[in-house]
Amino acid sequence: MTVIIRQLRDTAEDAEAVNRVSRAAFRDLDGRPPAEGPEPEDEHARIRRLARSRHLAVTDPQGCWIAEQDGEPLGAALSLRREGVWVLALFVVLPSAQGQGVGRLLLERAAAYGRGCLRGLLCASPSAAAARRYRAAGFTLHPTMRLTGRVDRERLLDPGDVPVHRGNASHLHLLDSVDRRLRGAAHGPDHGFMLAHFEELLVADTLAGTGYCYRDGGTVQLVAATSKRIAARLLREALARVPADTDADVSFLTAEQEWAVDVGLDLGLSLSTRGYLGVRGMRPPAPYVPNGGYL
Template identity: 60%
Template sequence: MLLRPVRDSASDAAAVREVSTAAFAALDRSLGEEPGEPTPAAVAVSDIRTRHLAGTDPGGCWLAEEDGRPIGAALALRREGLWGLSLFCVVPEAQGKGVGRLLLDHAVAYGRGCLRGIVASSPDPRAARRYQAAGFKLHPTMELIGQVDRAALPDPGGIPVHLGDASHLALLDSVDRRARGGAHGPDHPVLLRTCDELLLVDTLTGSGYCYRREGRIVLLAATSRRLASRLLIEALARVPAGTEVRIARATAEQDWAVAVGLAGGLTLRNRGYLALRGMRPPAPYLPSSAYL
């Protein structure tokens, strides 16, 4: 087996995607779910994520190969003293052979010196066990899915919401630092490019933002629960009719998100963990799986 850094190239992005597609399809089947076929848009977003992190964090991005075939991948990032694991996966036939342990060791080593760490873990019990053994505390997470009943959404309360753009990057980073202890920095331009909308609130009492892509709440951060709820209500109201909605990675501290989602007719279920080291679950915050 060969372990090497992921390159900022189309071929390496395709290799990482090949591994993740196989690994997560197998996980879905093990949970009694039928894996979905990746859409062209999802493929493009996945490849952009891989190439972005290979460029910004080459020391945290690793690919395992056997006889020239990709069998495992890990993508980690560092942002202002916060380490995050964006992707960790091994193809089914290579699992249980030490590939995952070696990949995770290299990814975690990239975070040496970081005071805080965050991982959005899948429901895979083997991954959760590895994160716990690496010193992370596991916080069970929930997701809300379904189609939104706009008429049933809570009253927005009169707080104005605006569309954001690249001119608001300093504001976004400021909110990040308050919400999770570190700015997303170079990730925001990529999120702007790959999401449908950036929604902003900026008042005398606080600020916040939310990225939406079709029916997915990609990332939401605010300086108060009231502003976070307002952003989520607005984001759900703007989802096209008939579109499946997914609000993921909500811990118990995100009860404001659960309240909004349930009011809007979504279905709640447990799904995965937020693995944290050196920090409490950030709130009010809904992390991005790619850039945490």
């Protein structure tokens, strides 16, 4: 049967197809037997994933591709380009379609969208096959750590003299300025999406520097700051706002983010290793905690 690689459309059907393939691929990566099926899907996270696919289909149609066979989705690659930085936001192939060239074709189409970009970023799962493709594409893979668990409320000490407050759309220039300093490019339209779909934006803006952090439930989605001190203050504040009955999650921490590891361990979180941060033409941004979907 012929495999068709086509651009992702801004439709509910295409967004659902990407979500379905993603859940199947990550279930396989987590080692869950097919008979068990995927874990129950959080509705809030599902809505956000569907919206992200449609958002990128609008902002970066030439960077978003889906593979089909007889009308059934086999895989997808979503990428975006922001001010000279190419980001691979998602790369998934159904377990049954792996090893047949589907992933190679998808990645080639998405990577072509990044031609001319001097820098590249991606967050990678522990998949050995994906790691081989990323290395072949010229990415340096930095092993990453993850902090998880319940925040120890008794360790939430006086935050000190760096004030943190909730942010909104009026802070977009500040956010883009921090992004350009750390990763060489603003997030641009992605901030509008994150403001709409993440629970809160936290901002620190002082004479000593600036920074911001997105939090959604127990997950710290992104941290960027001009100094480790401000980054640590933002992360501590975000973890303090995680509901007491919810596990915290801070992922994709490279060795450059020891300030984040220290905050997490001080608040009683557990540290493990999982996945990679891939960079091309740049060092890992620091102090910075990336968001896997937008970096």
